[in-house]
């Protein structure tokens with residue numbers, strides 16, 4: 001995880017790096033550092049804490065002037081978060097300085113070897129080992145920095161996105177990638193390096209995304225040279241023109257990115273189906289599916305692999321694929337799937353879901369499925385991400401950048417894409433007729449408006465949040481399509497407010513969790529009109545008779561649950577399979593408000609990072 005930023009050109013590097021690191025803090029925020037070349041030497045400052053702390057420290061302790069620099073925001077893997085373990089790291093001579101996102105797995109054996117050769121180490125990090133290995137290669141092989149990086153990387157096992165420079169040659173930056181993302185922004189005789197394009201989007205729309213096992217020597221006044229790390233052969237840069245704009249990555253008047261992203265959902269859902277759903281023509285057009293329709297129609301089964309919130313979206317998809325298209329579906333945690341020797345057939349279709357497109361376990365699951373001959377389809381948000389490139393085909397969610405660490409619009413747009421796919425397959429397989437299909441398309445088109453309506457409950461949700469903000473435990477219950485929503489609601493609460501929460505299928509209550517219920521226990525129940533309504537009402541009665549506090553998400557106009565529950569939050573009526581797109585909204589808002597009231601850092605919850613690029 002971690003975010004990296006670098007700059008070489010004619011502007012002051014420091015403000016670009018600091019602002020860039022702030023935009024990348026979603027990737028890790030336990031420590032940060034910066035190194036600037038000022039024309040004579042390297043000025044380096046680093047500290048435990050956030051980029052804001054780094055800003056203070058660097059202004060007080062170093063000269064920040066210079067046109068070449070690198071910076072890092074860290075999510076610790078090797079070594080506790082402290083000043084010394086923060087990046088950048090110097091080599092022993094003090095000539096080289098490096099930033100690194102990833103893990104060098106064989107660093108201990110390399111470190112032992114370097115110690116024998118007289119190297120000393122100040123930190124516990126794998127990164128300090130790497131920069132000294134590069135220095136050792138430079139010395140022993142008498143090669144330039146680029147070549148030394150290439151030779152050194154051939155000796156390491158692991159994942160990396162690195163940027164390194166040599167103060168003896170301050171007109172170049174060397175970068176390399178394997179497993180962690182690295183983008184190069186290409187300006188007019190200036191270059192930007194970053195984990196994603198957000199640090200440089202106001203300077204240039206032109207970007208090169210390095211492929212795995214590629215490196216680049218970025219030199220002022222020269223064209224970028226790309227090389228394959230394995231054999232030093234030339235690789236050709238593919239310069240993409242980015243569509244992202246600066247407004248998308250700023251808070252736009254909201255207090256937090258999470259709130260902004262919750263409110264963006266009507267627009268995001270629309271963007272997801274825009275150009276794909278044509279209710280007027282009665283068709284769904286999705287190139288990724290159209291080009292491989294036979295794979296889906298002849299699939300033995302669909303296996304969905306994902307982690308966290310994306311896994312919850314996969315669970316919703318399981319219901320809708322089986323319900324509408326009658327294709328058997330299994331939903332797997334990517335982290336389990338990759339290690340449990342799963343049975344994978346050539347006629348299985350794997351759907352990998354990932355907002356970031358960088359999740360290490362999901363990537364590994366994809367590779368395993370491909371090795372076994374399965375067709376792999378990706379559902380990603382981040383364009384050009386590793387998963388979008390690793391899969392045979394895919395569909396983007398088009399949610400726009402999601403910066404709050406807790407996924408919100410990623411979840412609803414993933415469900416939207418998966419619903420489009422399920423509907424398309426249902427139609428192709430003749431499982432629904434033309435008029436049912438047309439009704440579905442029409443209803444899906446009404447969802448953004450209904451999400452807007454659901455968002456209108458925000459003031460009520462704020463009041464309810466005040467009542468439950470000091471709870472220590474919460475239960476979330478749902479059935480059918482809303483069981484995954486219960487899981488997702490519980491995840492949202494625990495990750496940003498640190499309240500223990502569990503999601504359960506409502507009927508499972510009596511097999512254990514009911515023992516927890518007393519007057520202290522808030523129980524959030526999704527009880528919309530369709531989908532086992534009467535059965536959920538019985539479950540609510542069971543909670544009530546044990547004095548649990550009931551907060552119910554109900555369909556507009558509900559009377560039955562209103563009589564039983566302590567609080568009700570209404571959402572508009574829709575098809576049962578589309579209810580997750582609405583019922584999840586109040587649960588997102590609830591966890592947001594509770595976290596704010598508990599003074600938690602909503603956008604950057606402790607111990608978490610947005611892209612989990614380590615296993």
Ligand code: F6R
Nearest residue numbers: 308309310354355356359406407
């Ligand atoms: C929860 C959350 C995580 C991610 C998970 C997978 O709010 O954000 O659980 O859903 O780390 O990430 P992606 O979707 O990027 O693969």
